[in-house]
Amino acid sequence: MSVGSAEMLFRVTALNADYAAAIDDDRLEEWPGFFVDQCLYKITSADNLRDGNEAGIVYADSRSMLADRVLALRRANIYERQTYRHIVGTARLMQSTAAEVRVETPFLVVRTMRDGRIDLFAAGRYRDWLDDHGDDLRFRERIVICDSSHFDTLVAIPL
Amino acid sequence: MSVGSAEMLFRVTALNADYAAAIDDDRLEEWPGFFVDQCLYKITSADNLRDGNEAGIVYADSRSMLADRVLALRRANIYERQTYRHIVGTARLMQSTAAEVRVETPFLVVRTMRDGRIDLFAAGRYRDWLDDHGDDLRFRERIVICDSSHFDTLVAIPL
Amino acid sequence: MSVGSAEMLFRVTALNADYAAAIDDDRLEEWPGFFVDQCLYKITSADNLRDGNEAGIVYADSRSMLADRVLALRRANIYERQTYRHIVGTARLMQSTAAEVRVETPFLVVRTMRDGRIDLFAAGRYRDWLDDHGDDLRFRERIVICDSSHFDTLVAIPL
Numbered sequence: 001m002s003v004g005s006a007e008m009l010f011r012v013t014a015l016n017a018d019y020a021a022a023i024d025d026d027r028l029e030e031w032p033g034f035f036v037d038q039c040l041y042k043i044t045s046a047d048n049l050r051d052g053n054e055a056g057i058v059y060a061d062s063r064s065m066l067a068d069r070v071l072a073l074r075r076a077n078i079y080e081r082q083t084y085r086h087i088v089g090t091a092r093l094m095q096s097t098a099a100e101v102r103v104e105t106p107f108l109v110v111r112t113m114r115d116g117r118i119d120l121f122a123a124g125r126y127r128d129w130l131d132d133h134g135d136d137l138r139f140r141e142r143i144v145i146c147d148s149s150h151f152d153t154l155v156a157i158p159l
Numbered sequence: 160m161s162v163g164s165a166e167m168l169f170r171v172t173a174l175n176a177d178y179a180a181a182i183d184d185d186r187l188e189e190w191p192g193f194f195v196d197q198c199l200y201k202i203t204s205a206d207n208l209r210d211g212n213e214a215g216i217v218y219a220d221s222r223s224m225l226a227d228r229v230l231a232l233r234r235a236n237i238y239e240r241q242t243y244r245h246i247v248g249t250a251r252l253m254q255s256t257a258a259e260v261r262v263e264t265p266f267l268v269v270r271t272m273r274d275g276r277i278d279l280f281a282a283g284r285y286r287d288w289l290d291d292h293g294d295d296l297r298f299r300e301r302i303v304i305c306d307s308s309h310f311d312t313l314v315a316i317p318l
Numbered sequence: 319m320s321v322g323s324a325e326m327l328f329r330v331t332a333l334n335a336d337y338a339a340a341i342d343d344d345r346l347e348e349w350p351g352f353f354v355d356q357c358l359y360k361i362t363s364a365d366n367l368r369d370g371n372e373a374g375i376v377y378a379d380s381r382s383m384l385a386d387r388v389l390a391l392r393r394a395n396i397y398e399r400q401t402y403r404h405i406v407g408t409a410r411l412m413q414s415t416a417a418e419v420r421v422e423t424p425f426l427v428v429r430t431m432r433d434g435r436i437d438l439f440a441a442g443r444y445r446d447w448l449d450d451h452g453d454d455l456r457f458r459e460r461i462v463i464c465d466s467s468h469f470d471t472l473v474a475i476p477l
Contacts, residue, residue: 006169010324017408024424024443046242083364083465085441087407087426089246090176106183108246108269110426110441116468118438120277123244123269125183147242150275165328205401248405249335265342267405267428279436282403282428284342306401309434 005093012091012103012130015137020086020107023158028073031158032066036131039063040141043159045149046124056143057151073157083112084121084157101130101137109159122159123147164252171250171262171289174296179245179266182317187232190317191225195290198222199300202318204308205283215302216310232316242271243280243316260289260296268318281318282306323411330409330421330448333455338404338425341476346391349476350384354449357381358459361477363467364442374461375469391475401430402439402475419448419455427477440477441465 015034022030035041044056060066089106096102104127111121129141144159174193181189194200201215219225248265255261263286270280288300303318333352340348353359360374378384407424414420422445429439447459462477 009173013408014327014410017410020407020424021410021422021443083441085424085426085443085465087246087405087424089179090172092173092176092180104180106179106244106246108244108267108426110438112441112465116466118441118466120269120279120438123242123271123277125180125244147244147271148275148277168332246405248338249331251332251335251339263339265338265403265405267403267426279428279438282401282430282436284339284403306403306430307434307436 005096008096008101008132009091009093011137012093012101012105012128015130016088016091016105016126020088024083024085028070028158031070032063035063035066035139035142037063039066039139040143041066041139042142043144043146043151045146045151047149049145058144069158081114085110085112086159098132101132103128103130107159124159164255167255167260167291168250168252170296171252171260171264171287174289175247175250175264175285179247183242183244187229187317190229191222194222194225194298194301196222198225198298199302200225200298201301202303202305202310204305204310206308208304217303228317240273244269244271245318257291260291262287262289266318283318323414326414326419326450327409327411329455330411330419330423330446333448334406334409334423334444338406342401342403346388346476349388350381353381353384353457353460355381357384357457358461359384359457360460361462361464361469363464363469365467367463376462387476399432403428403430404477416450419450421446421448425477442477 019034022028022034039060039062041058041060042056043058048056060069087108087110091103091105094102094104104125106125108123109121110118112118124144124146127143127145128139131138131140178193181187181193198219198221200217200219202217203215207215219228246267246269250262250264253261253263263284265284267282268280269277271277283303283305286302286304287298290297290299337352340346340352357378357380359376359378361376362374366374378387405426405428409421409423412420412422422443424443426441427439428436430436442462442464445461445463446457449456449458
């Protein structure tokens with residue numbers, strides 16, 4: 001593996017860790033900042049993708065739509081009743097050129113309820129297209145491909 | 160830590176990620192390719208190991224046995240009804256010489272059923288002996304040591 | 319990211335992996351050795367921290383207190399009935415100077431019972447302050463911040 005891809009994987013790993021911590025620490029307002037302005041964020045399932053169903057159950061194609069989502073979540077106030085914890089696996093570099101970095105990364109999210117119960121909330125993989133401008137690595141696309149097609153209504157929270 | 164072991168850990172991490180993705184993406188036919196021809200693949204439990212029971216509940220000592228296993232799984236067709244997701248922890252380099260690389264790595268596998276239920280399928284650690292030929296890192300041995308001794312019949316799938 | 323912080327993150331990752339393996343492999347006697355003599359080890363919850371409750375449900379401020387804890391656990395003999403498996407996420411370097419290294423790292427612990435049941439035992443994050451003396455990286459502080467405030471009595475085991 002070249003030094004260049006090792007360094008890129010390193011940066012992707014740090015990005016994934018920061019992204020997950022922003023959500024899990026309830027710093028949701030920072031979440032849109034991980035994306036470029038003209039981005040694509042989608043939550044979908046492996047089944048949906050296989051069937052060519054492009055819709056996804058969550059869809060946003062700009063950073064301001066992501067910001068709106070956060071506002072809506074804060075207003076609905078459903079987020080505080082439980083805690084989420086992302087466990088993000090090793091990123092796999094699918095393609096890396098100056099123009100285009102594509103990675104796939106498995107993830108698991110567990111949820112802790114106020115009464116102490118912990119359950120498996122979501123499992124799947126991220127399919128990402130990253131934008132690299134110097135020190136700053138941002139998501140041009142983040143497609144969240146869940147293993148399950150049965151979405152909890154609370155999938156309103158970012159994954 | 161020397162540059163040499165840092166690079167080796169990096170390569171092992173990439174190998175583990177690719178291995179897990181091949182299984183979780185249902186590209187099972189690629190699975191035997193992660194092993195050398197004369198390999199040892201075993202699924203066992205910590206209790207079995209402690210008791211000196213060498214058998215394991217899954218045992219293969221060549222790449223062609225692994226390929227046979229995949230064929231049998233495809234024929235039985237039991238694999239498609241659920242999705243597996245490996246979350247692989249940090250590899251620990253136990254020994255690394257030109258001739259021999261030994262690592263141990265914790266893992267967790269969660270399973271998503273067709274009806275959306277997600278459960279913890281297996282937890283444990285990999286005890287690996289790797290073969291390093293230039294760019295290519297392959298398993299000479301992969302001993303899958305499960306924390307549980309109660310094996311689901313479905314452990315037919317690779318871990 | 320500088321070469322220096324890349325190397326530090328690498329070392330922290332190895333430390334976290336060794337720490338987790340010592341616990342999960344039931345080599346508890348090695349656990350105090352991951353800390354400096356005058357250390358702080360605490361298990362608490364996000365709620366406790368938020369409320370300014372400094373107590374924690376487990377508290378030790380020296381390595382010998384940690385060693386006492388291990389002795390007590392061995393005497394109580396409650397540890398052997400189940401197996402724990404830590405899955406430790408990517409460490410985030412919050413601060414790194416010659417004098418002070420601070421990191422935060424998400425974790426998940428699953429527990430396998432003797433009858434084969436696997437459950438989610440704990441999720442949360444480590445907030446660490448590390449002491450770097452040459453090759454040796456040790457915990458000056460490890461604050462284990464659990465997502466849940468409902469502690470199993472068995473949290474007697476180290477996290």
